[in-house]
Structures are given as C-alpha cells and as structure tokens.
Amino acid sequence: MLRIPCPWCGERDEIEFRYRGDARVARPAGDAGPAAFTAYVYERDNPCGWHLEWWLHTGGCRKLLWVLRHTVTHEIRKVGSSLERAVPSADVEP
C-alpha cells in the first residue's frame, strides 16, 4: 500500500488520494489542433520505472500533488504541489 508523503499533511495512505494519471503530459495550447490533443489525451510513455503522476489529495488538504514514483517498486522519490507546476523531467529524474 502506498504511503504518499503529502507536503502538507505528511505521510498518508493511498486511499486518501485520487489518482489523476501522467503528470508529464501538459495540455497543449487551445489552438494546437486535434493531433496535439490526441497525444495529450491518449498517448502515454507508461514507463516501467520512474513515473511522474498527479494525485489529488481529496481525503486531506485537497491539493493536487505531483509524485515521482517507481512503477515497479512503488518507491516515491519526490512530491510537490501543483503550484510549482509539473516540473520539467530534468528536475525530477532521481
């Protein structure tokens, strides 16, 4: 079971959070056209390894967090609040 270290609330069980998927895909500009949005909505790296993802802390502070988690070991390396935006991949590589 995941224990996600919320920057605000501290370590909490995964059931307090709502998963919102890949945080590395950024929404294209409104006029970017269907192709760009198809990529945004459907295409995923789905890495077998480190994954930057959104978790909404619905059962706690209700902040949207980005979490860097390993999809095999589930180890969590970094967590941040969305206000810092979905940080560029360079920053979050472990």
Added chain:
Amino acid sequence: MTPQAPSRPHSSSRERASSGRYSAWRLLKEGLGGQRGWSSAWRKAAPRPRYRVVIVGGGGHGLATAYYLAAQFGITDVAVLERGPIGLGNVGRNTTIIRSNYFQPQNVRFYDYSLKLWEGLEERLNFNAMVSQRGTLNLFHSEAQRDLFTRRANMMRLLGVDAEAVSRERLREIVPLVELDNGRYPVLGGFLQRRGGTVRHDAVAWGYARAASAAGVDVVEQCEVTGICRDGARVTGVLTTRGAVAADTVCLAVAGHSSRLAAMAGLKLPIESHVLQAFVTESIKPVLDVVLTYGAGHFYVSQSDKGGLVYGGAIDGYNSYGQRGALPMTEEVAAAAMTVMPGLARLKVLRQWGGVMDMSMDGSPIISKTPLPGLILNGGWCYGGFKAIPAGGMATAHLIAHGAAHPLAAHLDLERFALGRTVDERGVGPFPYAH
C-alpha cells in the same frame, strides 16, 4: 526486403511425434510403463537467425497467434520469443473467466467468436484445457443497472448470442450463498449467459504451445527481446539476449508490457499498465456452480475444479508493473464478497497475486497494424485478455497472413483514437485507471 524464407514442410510431422497424442489409452499404456514414455509437451527450440514471423511474447495471445498462423494459414516459419518460461504472464495469472456479454455490438461479435473457438478447443489442440461452460451470472442492484443489462442482453440476443434474465426466486436456487437482501444494495435480479464459464488457464498456454510446436513453430523460452531493428520506418527484426533475429513481420503480443516493447521501436501507445489483483481460497467441496459477478462492488468469483474459490476485483488504480496488489483493494474486494455472500465469512483466502494489465484508453483491445510497416500489435486487453485468446490469436494471425484486419476485429485498430471512433464499453473516457 528479402522474400519470405522457405517454411519447413517436414518439421511439423517430425515435431508431432515429440509429445505424441494424448488419450485415455495412452495414459493407461504409460501407466503400465511407470509414466516414463512421455516427452516434452513442446520442443525447447533455440532461436534461428531469421523467420518469416517473429511473435514477441509467449503468453496466451502470442502462442495462439503462432498456432493459428501455422494451423490455419499454413505459415510455419514462425518463432515465439518469450523472456522467461511461457505462460507465466497474464494467461497464468487471471481468474479464468470466459464470456461474451458486452455492450458494444462489435465487441459482442468478437468475444462470441472467441467463445465458439473455446468450445472446440480440446479436440483441436488435443489438450484438455477444461473449458467449463457453467454460465456467468451478473447480479444487478438498481433499476438503472437493470436497464443497462437489459440493453446488453437484448443486443446479444439480436446477434444470436445467449442471454437471459434471472429472477430473484431463481437466484435463490442457482446461488444459495448469495444474500439477496444484503442491507446496502439488495439484489434485484441477474442476467445469465449459460455459455460463459471458465477454462484452466495454464493449460491454455501449454496446449497452444504444444500444438504450435507440433505444427513446426519454434517456441523459444528464456529469450528476452532487447531491441527492435528498423530499416527506415520498416521493422526488420528484433535483438534478443540470444542474438539478433530477422523477420518480415514482428508481432508484439506482450500485454502488460506493450508500451515497453513499443518504445523500443519508438512508438507511444494509448495504453497504461495497471495491476489487477486475483485471489484463491483454500479448496472446499462444491458451493458455487456458476461464475458470479456482484454489481454493486468489485467482486467476481468462480469455484475451480480443484475446489478453491478464484475471485478478483478492480485494478488498483495507478500505473504499476509490480505483479502484486495493494492492501486497500484486497480489503474492498473481500468486503464486497462478504456483503453479497456473508456465508463466506469463515472461508480462508490462501493467495493473492497481481497481473499487469495493458489498460487501453477506451477499455477495448488493440489488434492492429502500427505506423511502422512490419510491426503488428496485439495488446490493450485491459482485463478481458484471457477470454479473447482464441479470437485474438486468430484475428492477429489473419492480420499477419492477409495484411488486412479480420472482419470481426476491424474496430480494434490503432487509428480509432485519433479519428474519434473509440470503443468505450462503459463510457468511462480516456482514464485507464478508472476503467
């Protein structure tokens, strides 16, 4: 591109001798000889430098594709490359359910074709996979759910697929363990597909492997694909831990890991990998004769021939390649079980494991050409892969052999996402973790 390598006409007959034909008589004969006369069910092949078709993944779909290529389309110059031993991925980690009750008509047709192939499987493979059409029974708990199931059942009946409504009274007889008036979400009724049921999952992999091998296919174990070779856009073969293998067509049948393999070819897929938990209890004398699904929570269950209750729930809900589940879903599934079948209270759960699912963005599978010529994808099975093995194998083999989609799988192409033709069974939308 070189023309196809010559297939090996004699190989099949030679191989067929390998494990011999299975029958009661043979069993008796070998019994008198101390069971010493048996030999390997499938030939432990080493990879050759080139094949007409290389299938990556020795799971249900890969082995079935290889078998139908050889047995149905006469293409025997085929290798199945498996990273470890065959059949230990999702084909050996599921809850063994087969059924064809789907909402989208295209899916009903496809999965019912699969059911028909299951029905003739033993004779065809000469391997008893214990196809057991004991019926799948879906309970419903609200009028809205009744309407949905009615719509689905009517669609199935229009397409000539069996489906029937089951009253509360009949439920009492069919599933005495079910508590119809379980405080929270009483059971209003059910829908039954008699032709649904279960299959001994391991036997499916072994049976297809044996039959494919006998037909001349090389089943290569302990051979991990480490790269995909391209000549410009065209895919020309794979690199493996046992050397490079060239092929006219490379087919990925590695559900759970499709994204990883596709990435080797520079492709991004509309797929996320998620873990689905399954469980088995201690074995007891028969208490359940159908496959049962609870409609108000995550719980579906059947009793194996060995006596254990095999049951499962929903995916854990976040990307995962770890073949094990998290505790909250384990508890939730058990709570659902206890709510609909309080009589299970004292039954003990033995093992819990997880399978890594290819969760596609619309909940439907992908059997398709890819933007790269020479690369075929069989994946995105979500948690419906097992029941689809025969049809998935047949459709993929058809696509490889004819270069065109099998008529019953045409809707499963990769373009549907860009074109807005998604096949969303439950209308969940592009959120694999919510499917």
Added chain:
Amino acid sequence: MRGPGRIARGLLTDAARPVGFRFDGRPMRGLAGDTLASALLANGKRLVARSFKYHRPRGIVTSGPEEPCALVDVIGNEGREPNRLATTLPLYEGLQAQSQNRWPSLELDARALTDLVARFLPAGFYYKTFMAPAWAWERLYEPLIRRAAGLGTLRPSPAHGAAPAQTVHDHVDVLVVGAGACGLAAARRLAASGMRVVLADQDAVLGGGTLLNDGATQWREAVCAELAGCAAVRSLLRTTVIGAYGHGVFAALEELAPAETAAHGGLRERLRVIRARRVVLATGALERLIAFPGNDLPGVMLAGAALGFLRRYGVAVGRRPAFFLNTDEAYEAVFALASAGIGCAGVIDVRASSLAADRARAQGIEVHGGAVVDAVSGGKRVRSIEIAGSDGRRWRIDADCLLMSGGYSPATALASQLGAQLRWQEAIAAFSADLDPAFGQVAGAARGIFGLAAAARDGEAAARAIAEALRPAVGAAGPAGVVGAVGAAGAGAVRAAVELPPDPEVTPIAPLWEVRGRGKAFVDLQNDVTAADVRLAVREGYTHVEHMKRYTTHGMATDQGRVGGVVGSAVLAEARGVPLAAVGMPKPRPFAQAVPFAALAGGEVGEHFKPKRRLALHDWHEQAGATFAAAGLWLRPLVYSRQSGWDPVLGEARAVRRSVGIADVSTLGKIDVQGADAARFLDFIYANTLSTLPIGRARYGIMLREDGMLLDDGTASRLAAEHFLVTTTTANGTAVFEHLEFHLQAVCPRFDVLLTDVADHWAQFAVAGPRSREVLGAVVAGIDLSAEAFPFMAAAGATIAGVAGRVFRISFSGELAYELAVPAQSALPVWRALLDAGRPFGIAAYGLDALNTLRIEKGHVTGAELNGNTNALDLGLQRMLKTSGDFVGRALSQRPGMSAPDRLQLVGVRPVDRTQPLRNGSQLVAASARRTSLGYVTSSTPSVGLEGWVGLALLAGGRRRTGERLIAASPIDDAHTEIEITSPHQFDPENVRVRA
C-alpha cells in the same frame, strides 16, 4: 485409553481443567490449553485425515500453522467451517471436529481405491484425457472431479449472528515479527532506545523456540517481564503477519482466544494494518520433511513437532519413536523425549558421525550413522521401518512413530514479499533472504543463524542497527507533527539479569532430500505430490520451478509448501541435473497464512458496505411513506408510496402538470466558485459561455471531457460579479468537483479562483407547476416574483419562510417552476411552510420516478443519456458549443468520428399503438432487418401530458429519422413494439409553460 497419551506437565496445559470435545462424533477429553492436535494425540488418535487425491490415511505431521495434513471441519454456531488446522485450533468445551474428504468413514474410505490405480493418475493426467466425447467433460467428468476434489465442507448456518471482524490501524517505529529468542532480544533492545515497538507472534505465548528448551526458561521470563513493564512495547499474541505491502505497511491477523471471542459478541479476529518505519523479521526457520517411501504414513512426523507436543502439552507422540535426521539441531527432540522417559527405537542419522550422535550414544541411545530410512511399514500407523546403510546393508527396526527432520529452512515469505532475493546458504543447505536496510533487518534463524543464544545476539544486533538508523529522525517533527515516540529511556546498553545458556557446538548438516525406493515418496503431503510427479513434469518439459509447481500443484495447498517446498525444488534440480540454487523456489505470495474472508473484509460489510448519504429531510420522507432508492451513496425518495406500479408515480406527476408539486432535489451537486478569474475559469470548464451571464441570472451549461464526450450538465448562476454557483447532476457531483479542482490546479494554477463544495450545506427544493408562483408568493419575501421582474432563469437571494436562502427560476419538469435553496439545518421548517402554502392548491410531494416522467416528456437528459459515450452533437446540443475560445474538450470534439453520420443521436419514441408500453434497454431495429441494432431505448414512462407511453432513445442518425417507424425489440422478454421516432421534446415543445 489406547495410545501413549499424556505423560508430563505441559507448559500450556492445565491438568486441573479437563475439556470435553468430539472428533468424528466420538467424545474425548483433553486439557485447557491443548490444541485439537495435542488432545487427539493424547487420546492416542493417529489417523486424523485422508489425503486430497489418493485418500491415503494421514496423521498429524507438525505442531503448528505449517501443518499439511491434520485439517478438520469444525461444527459450531457459525455452521460448518472447513480446513481448520488441528495443530493451531485451541481446544474448548464442546468443540466438535470432523475429519474431511472421506466416505463413508475415516477408517474405511471407499475413495482410497484411487490409490490403487494411482499409477494411471500421475500429475496432470487430466490434461491428457476426458476429451472425448466432446459433451462428456462438462456433463460427466468435471462433476465427478469436482465432487472428488476439495477438502472440507463449508456450510454456513443461515442465522449466525457473529459480530463482523474489526480492522485496527497501528503506527510504530519498529515492527518485530516473531517473539522467539531473536525477536524478544530485538524488542527489548529497541524499547531501550525509546522506539515504539509492536512485537507480533502467531503463538498464544511469547517465547518461540525458547519454550522448547528448559535452559532458556529463566531468560525468557526475565525478558518478558521487562517488556511487559515497558509502555512503548505492545506484544500481540496469536497475531500472524500475513502480508508485507511496502512503504512500511504490514497486514497482521490477530486471532482472539475463545474466551475473548465470547466476551466480544462472537468477534473472531482483527485485521491489523501496521505502519512501521522498520521491521525486524525474526520469523525463525521451518523444519522440512524428507521424501522417502511411506513418508506420509500416520506416525511419520517432524522431530520438532514431537518436541513441541511434549513440552507444550506434555504429550508423547509415541511410545517407541525412531528418528530420521541429518542435523545436530534435530537431536534436541531425541534428548527431550529420552529424558521424558520415552524409549528411543533408534536414531537414523544420514551423517556417518556427528557431535550430537556422540552425545546421544553417551546417553545410551542407539544411533545408526550413515544410514537412511527407505521404507515404512504399517497399514494406518507406523509399525516398523527399514534402514539402508551406506554399505548397502539393510535392516529393520520396530517403532510406533518415525520422527523426521531434513534440516531447517528460514521463513523467507515476508522478506520475499518485500522484494528480497533468495540466497542459497550451503552451510545450512537452505535459502535465506536479506532485507534492504531501508526496510529493516532479517535476524536469527530467519537468516540461518540457529541456536537460541546466537539468535538472541543477532536480534539484538539487528535492533541496534535499526535504532542507529532511526535515531536522527526520532523526535524530529515532520509535517503535522508526525513524529516517532521520543526515546526518553535513552540508549543505555541493556544488561540481562540472566543470560541464555551457550549453544552447543554442532556438526553441519548433510543435505538429504529424497530416499528412492518402492512406493510413493511425497514432497507435498496435502496435494499428494510425489517425487515421481516432479520427475514426470521434468520429462514433459515443465522444468521451470513455476511450471513444475503449476503442473504438479506442488506447494499450492493450504500449507503453501512450508514443509516440503524446498524438497520439491531439490528433486527438480536433481532431475534437471542443475544445482538447487539455480532452480530456486516459486515466488511466495501473500498471504503468509490463510485469512478468513471475515477478517479481510473488516467491519464495513452488509448494511455498512458503503456509507449512506441521507437528505436533511430523510426522516420526513420516510414518515411520508417514501420508497427509497439507493442511488450511488444517496438514499433518494423514489415515490411516496410503498405500493408498486405506476399509479402513485403518475399521481405525483399529474399534480405538477395540473397544479403544483414539490420535490427534494438537495442531492444535486453544488459548487461555490469565487474569484477574479471565476468567469474566465468557467468559460474554460463549460462548453458554452458563462462570462456573459448577467448577475442574478442562471444558465444551463454542459461540460465535456477532454475527449469531447459530455461529462455533465446543470445550471450555473451568477450571484455576484466574481461569484458563481454551479450545480451538477446527483450522480456526478463528486466527479465534477474533482474535475474542476484538477483543471484549476493543473491547467490554470495562476487563476484567482476558489472552489468550495457546498452540496451538503444547501437543501434545495423544486416547486413546480402552474400554481408554483402562488405557493412561493406566500413564503418568499424580498423579491418580486412576477414574470417580468423574475423571469425564467432568474436567480436571487431571498428570505424563505424567514430563512435567508436563494431562489432560482429553473425548471426540469417543463412547468413554471422554481428551485429554492436554504441551509440544510432549516430544511424542515421551510419545507413545511411550502407544504402549508401549497395545501390550497393540492400540492403534492413528488419523488424521483415522477421527476423522471416529467423530464422524459420534455426530453431532458440524465445519466441514461449522459452515458459517457454521447457528445453534444449526439444530444442535439451542438449549438451550445463556443465557436471561439478554448475549453475542455473542444479540440477532440472536432475529430471526424465525433460527427459520423452513423453515431447514435437522441430522439423521442412513442408506441404506434398507444396502449403498448415501452421497455428501457429495448433495441431499435428496422422491420426489414431485425438483427441489426440501430440504437436503443434509454428512458421511458407512461405519460401524463400525452397519451400512452413516451420514451427517449439513442438512434443511429436519429434526427434524420423523425417520423420513421421502427421496432423496439426486447428479445429477453420477447416483446416487439412498433414505435415512431419523434423529437425528444414531446410535451410542450414550444416551452410555453416554463415561461408562464
């Protein structure tokens, strides 16, 4: 009494308290503190079970939870419980146990015939036969197999009132698993360093291996006393850690003692979810069997088990035991039984010589060095054994039981679950696993360090390492002050008053896995898997340990191969001609021990499976005779009548069409949106424009998912320039709020917008019907309700029956209608005031069904149409889509498939024969092509505004088909109704009434 029986005082048994019980109906007596197994042995009962496949006679093999054979059904007030382990089942007065899987009786089991034809039924035989004729598998063979298979019988008593299990959440610095010498020493050390510790052990008492050694008693008692006096340490007995889930989370099954169960209303167990920063795995090692012909005969058991039964319960498992072993450790049993005065028939030691053998001989015990047992004779119990010497010499000795020991395998299950790799240790001929220090430590016998003193030292060392690792963190406050308990006790080195006696020097093990000979040599006693089966698997190519396991079912029984698992791997390795280390073991999965459903489920089952969300007026609705529907978490009044059928529903709907009705619509989602960018944000969220909405007005809006499909619809009202109130459908309230939160924080993080979920604060009532304005007039103060001053889609704050609230002129029914919102605490007085005001007009409360009837007549959509697969165009809402500006779902709405001519579009349907009903879920087909579905009926109802039934449907290219006639086919209740396609807006299509 037949058999050896009880010969000494047991550590756990109370000679003064006899307990009566029944086995297979036969009354017997045991002692308080006994397990069923010890009591049966005390009664001289050897044959207690039949095996799974061959129905061979089986006895008790172990004295603990790893027992493979002695499984029984227990008949109690909860019905018949299958597969209880006699070796862990506490004896209680009136216990009724029954042997399993035999017919007609345990002594004489007809199915034992299968043993005679066993040669034709090798592993996996069923894959090779039962294939013809095709029909026979399901109708003949499978039912036979299914009836033969399965061990115990589950027969729940219909009226069992047992309290549901409980879940308990624990937080500690360190979880110590196992309270043997190692675990006790570790716990004591950790406590001394000020750690919060949970010490869990599956046994009913602390001590583990120290319980079996008199020399350790003083030390054990001293340490236990010390721990008992330490508040920071909690000892959980009868508690088995069943799973390690990563991130420091462990699941443990705490079983209550029979007395406790009685005190807690039948509560049997608790599932403990333990969060620990580190773990000490002091889980010990498991003695393993040796595969030799007849190693399953009742009376053949593990040497350690015999020792356990003697020390714990004072029970001798035989009068003349022989031993078959290959380690010095196993001699403990030899010496213990001897000193208890039980004459030893002889010790067969695989090793030519050993220190322990010398000690034994010194005591006058006969030791046959360098020999093995290759046959056991006796029908249902051991009578004699045959011995083969290394020199080829053979001889036989008489014995009434054979106590075997093939060495000890560290219990690695939990470590493996945490990702630890198995490591082969030649010195002990066993696999062990080391833990990533970030998780904790494996200590003592669990990592192959045998001997009590050595294990204790190792446990203390592990504890010291962990204390060191955690020290900096301890006391450092994390967010919300989450800290570990501060170490007041300090880290003074611990001096035990008493020390454990030094471990004897030992001669190393001589690995022995199988002795070949005539007859079946079992590697899995419960699943009846023999060494020959493993070799067959290899011949057939199932050579990988996972394939072998699945093909033979080795290690898949309830004991999970804890007694014979590694032996199977060894036979496999030998057959493949590779080292055992290369073969490995199958991956262990949770659970380390089988868990009852009740325990896994916890208390939130049945009635409490999901929370009940109740309206503020729930009790009023109930008293008004409402039938409730469970809609998601909500309990909603469906109709104010307990009788079924449409009449009460239509009565309520008619009241609305003819005069006035009132409905509780508080279940709608309500979101308060404020901030300088509120309008801008809503323009992004909604597909239509909200920024142009004047203050004091409401607007119908639709939201799309990013893939262009409809997410939800509802109204948004502008209460002030920077203040909106958004309403959602009941079903999507939570989803929409999260959709807004996500997009605000992920996509528009710089927007000045504050979202607050106010769904529960506001009760909301719809007052609908031609007379609704008059009703409001009597109750609402502060606004002019005239059509001019307060037109359709107006919104304003007002005083309602003296309560500050809000009035919206919006309509779901198609009538002149209002929705009034007041704080939920004032719901009842306001609702009553409205009823009073409506009485002159015959106001009626109407429920969800009537609401549905009214909206279907008007062609308003709900969940049945907003099914996640419909887009704005499908529902005829395309005109609402903004033509300029970005919004969620805009881009992908433009994909070609989203406007394909064959997409299902919303239409109205009516039976051509007005007397015919419609059925939801009917498929629409053309009379000419009855197998091709063109769409389906989503909602339908008898109409109150029109004649007969009306419905809504999703139909391929529907809007082009208005006026066409089709068949609504419902094969499952073979109904086929001819219908005509109409506009969805069937009643008052010009919307005259809402604007009245």
Added chain:
Amino acid sequence: MHAELAGIRLEACSADIVEVSARCGRAADLAALAREMGSPLPAFGRAAIAGGRLALCVRPERWLLLEARAPAGTTAALWQAACAGYGVAVDLSSGLAALHLAGAAARAMLARTCRLDLDPCVFAQGVAAATIMAQVPATLASLPSGLLLLTPSTTARHLREWLAAAGKAFGLSSEPDLTLAELLGRDCR
C-alpha cells in the same frame, strides 16, 4: 481492557462554521485582518481557540472557523464582508456536522477506522488534520476537552452509527448536544 471501562462520551456540538480562504497571494493580509478581529489564524495542521472562536487549518490558506450560533448566514456574511479583497468566506454551518469525543478510550476506538497516528505524543493537543473515517471525509482536532470531529452533514448519521457500533466495546455513551461555548469552556480532564 481498562480503557474499555473508562468509557467515551459522544456529543454533537452546534456551531456556525465558516470557511475563510485566502485569495491568490493575499494570505498574509487575511491573517493580519483576522488578528485585528481577535482570532489569529493558526498555522497549517493546527487548531487554535481565541475570542470564543475555534479556528483550524487543514487546507493550505484555508481556515475553518467555528463560532456561536447566529441566524442563518449572518456569521458568514460578516466574514465575507470583512475579508473582501483578501479572501472569501463560505458558510458551511449546515454543510459540516461537529461531533465531540471525550474519554480515555476515544483514540483507541477511532484507531478502528482512522488511519492517522493518534498516539497522544503525535496527535497532540492543538493538532488538526483532515482524513477519511468510515469511508467519509473527517476533520479531526485535538482540543483540551477531547477530540473534535467535523464531517459532511449528509453522511454524519452514517459516521455516528459507525461510532455507536464501534463504541460498544468501549462503553460509548451518546450525550445531549452542547454549544461551542460549553465545549471551549470545558477544561481538560
């Protein structure tokens, strides 16, 4: 076991509840304003009692204020007017139900569903946190008088039923409702 004898008192507490939230970047101004109004806003994860008000912060830059009952909406309106420009105030007096648990065994009982570490030296007096209990949202605060529990009103009855059931083993007794003043006035015992 002796904890069970100690018993637990469960009371509902009637109070006006207002959520005050800071507008983008105006948290400091809002805090200053609150100080002027005699109720300084506590830091995240803390609860503070001042001027007959209870203020707690379990969401960044958002504060729940509990005050004595007043006619519907007036308390919120007062705050909304006061913090205009700095923040917004939303009335949740009917949206949240306030429960109060007192008694030595209260924490042990809550551990049956609460996933927070309720050890008194961890969840000490003055600590507040939002979490999930019995599958519904719950905000928990440790006060001198005991534990305050805020939960959405539509599932409050569900939570009370859960507490009553779990409380049996701990001798839980449901006491008559009390006012905020009574609650805050109570000393720690």
